[in-house]
Amino acid sequence: MSTRVEKVFVVDDEESMRVSIAQWLSLSDYEVESFDQADAVLPHLSVDFDGVLVTDIRMPGMDGIELMEKALAIDYQIPVVFITAHGDIPMAVSAMRSGAYDFIEKPFEPEILLETIRRAGEKRRLILENRALKSKLDQSTGLEKKLLGNSEPIQFLHQEIQDLGPTDASVFLVGETGSGKEVVARCLHEISGRGKENFVAINCGAIPETLFESELFGHEPGAFTGAQGRRIGKFEKANGGTLFLDEVNAMPPNLQVKVLRVLQEREIERLGSNKAIPIDIRIISATNGDPRQACADGSFRQDLYYRLNVAEIKIPPLRQRGSDIILLFEYYCLQAAERYERDTPPLDNDNIRLMMTHNWPGNVRELKNAAERYILSSLPPQQRVRHILQHSSLEKQSEFFSLADQAANFERCVIEYSLKRHRGNVSAVLEELELPRRTLNQKMKNHGISRKNFLQENENNDL
Ligand SMILES: Nc1ncnc2c1ncn2[C@@H]1O[C@H](COP(=O)(O)OP(=O)(O)OP(=O)(O)O)[C@@H](O)[C@H]1O
Ligand SMILES: [Mg+2]
Structure with a gap:
């Protein structure tokens, strides 16, 4: 979201018009190319055209309407802006x-032209x-x-998922709320057999x-008061696949014993039945608390914890993921902009900081929510992030986030950006950051920043 579209092709058979438009646009730092006939501009258009096409309607040879049709055949999303004489308005509308x-x-104020081109360019970008x-x-x-x-902690997490995914090992996910535990659980499942x-x-x-047991194990009709019909429990539903025990620390103690028994014996009985059903499942558990603390204070059985935690994956909190913050923010902004048909105003340095x-x-x-609100906000773009973060209901003090951590994070971001x-x-970075x-x-070494993550494909910049 950092650069604007800067190219404008102007097509008009009238020289004075071409010259004045080119002058106005150049003053606003647009890169302008003028053409006196429509077919001359076509070879310059492509699906990668990062600009706006401005054209007169009536011209000798190919007219503006035909030019538009040909341009849209090259890429149906090339922005075409017509300059029309009064009599041609119905044609322009159609x-x-x-x-x-x-x-x-025509005649128009230069500001109107500039504003239209700015909007068209923004959409194209x-x-x-x-x-x-x-x-x-x-x-x-x-x-x-x-x-x-792209951050190092996420690359490491990818590696851990690749390593553990294909196995049947019980994996215990520990991570703060919203850090992606369910996403990771699904990834582990998907790459497993x-x-x-x-x-x-x-x-x-x-x-x-009271409902937990029948939820997990299912029941037969009449197993307890109100148990009408047969119910298939989660263990059975997951048979052959994966059972994800989310917020596992909250499992009631009497259930913990029963789950432990299932894991040991690999079979279940529905409530109200004594027929054993063999179970072949892989268990993934997750918590946003501290499982060791829960074992230490007796709220979670240690023997169950050891069974569930054959391998532990720690999911890094977002604040430790450096430039991923901006990458994910831009990603969710683009998604929201497309969904709501809004612009994505570029992030300035203050917002990034x-x-x-x-x-x-x-x-x-x-x-994700912040990105959505950034796109939908009617405040000037420079004020949006501050406003959103101030009003974030989750915003807490920064007591877990020391000054040193904040400064280090900021330094890493400036370098990565x-x-x-x-x-x-790197030469350009040295110059910019003096x-x-x-x-x-x-500093790149300290922050674990690798230059290769920033190279564009097929580009071989000097060191
Ligand atoms: N690395 C990521 N890439 C893309 N989307 C992500 C990533 N991590 C999390 N998300 C998205 O963030 C949201 C929260 O993720 P998820 O539900 O997996 O978190 P959680 O750790 O299970 O949270 P909770 O503890 O509140 O249950 C989801 O919309 C998810 O798609
Ligand atoms: Mg979750």
Whole structure:
């Protein structure tokens, strides 16, 4: 979301018009190319065209309407703006129905033209960014698509999922609320041999104790008062697949014993039946608390904990994920902009700084909501992030987020953002940040930043 569309092609047979439009636009730093006939501009258009096409309607040879049709055949989302004489307005209106972006009636104020081009350019930029993101996601593997992020902690998490996913090991996920525990559980399931079978989630914190047992084990008709009909429990539903015990710390103690027995014996009985049903499931558990503390204070059985925690995966909180904050924010902004048909105003440095030093107690879920509100907000873009973060219901003090941590996080972000802007060109970063090379190298090493993550494909920038 960092650069605007800067190219404008102007097509008009009238020289004075071409010259004045080019002058106005150049003053606003647009890169303008003028053409005196429509067919001359066509070879310059492509699906990658990062600009706006401005054209007169009546011209000798190919007219503006035919030009629009040909341009839209190259890419149906190229923004075409017509400049029309008064008598041609009905034609321009009908062209808009066929896909033109807008029209401006002659004579017009330069500000009107500039504003229309700015909006058209913004829309085009969004379209191109969305396409680039989609094609990047299409090229990435399943895991990279589902669990987004380039930061070192996320790369490490990908590796752990790759290592543990295909096994039947019981995995225990520990992570703060909204950090992605369910996403990780589903990824583990999908890359396991059980991926085609059921993934069944049960939220142990949300089920009343009296219903828990029948929820897990199922029951036969008449097993207890009110048990009408037969019910298949979660264990059976997950048979062959994966059972996800979410908020496992909240499981009532008497249930903990029963679950432990199932895990040992690998069979269940429905309530009201004494027929044993063999169970072949993989268990993934999750908590946002401290499981060891729960064992120490006796609220969670240690023997069950050891069975569930053959392997533990810690999911990093968002505030420890550096530039992923901006990457995910931009991703969710693009999604929201597309959904609500809104612009995505670029993030300025102040907004970036605020996001990088925010504590994100609600992690990715909070960030996703923030991005949506950023897109829907009517405040000036520079004020939006501050406003959203101030009003975030989850916002807490920064007591867990020391000054040193905030400063380090901010430093990492500035370096990563500069590398991103300069596509991994370290010389440009040195110049921008006014740093000696050795200092930059040292800081990149300290923060675990790798230049190769910022290189554009096929680009070979000098070191
Ligand atoms: N790395 C990620 N990439 C993309 N989306 C993510 C990522 N991590 C989390 N999300 C998204 O953030 C939201 C919260 O994730 P999820 O529900 O997995 O969190 P959780 O840890 O289970 O939270 P809770 O403790 O509140 O249950 C979801 O919308 C999820 O799709
Ligand atoms: Mg969850």
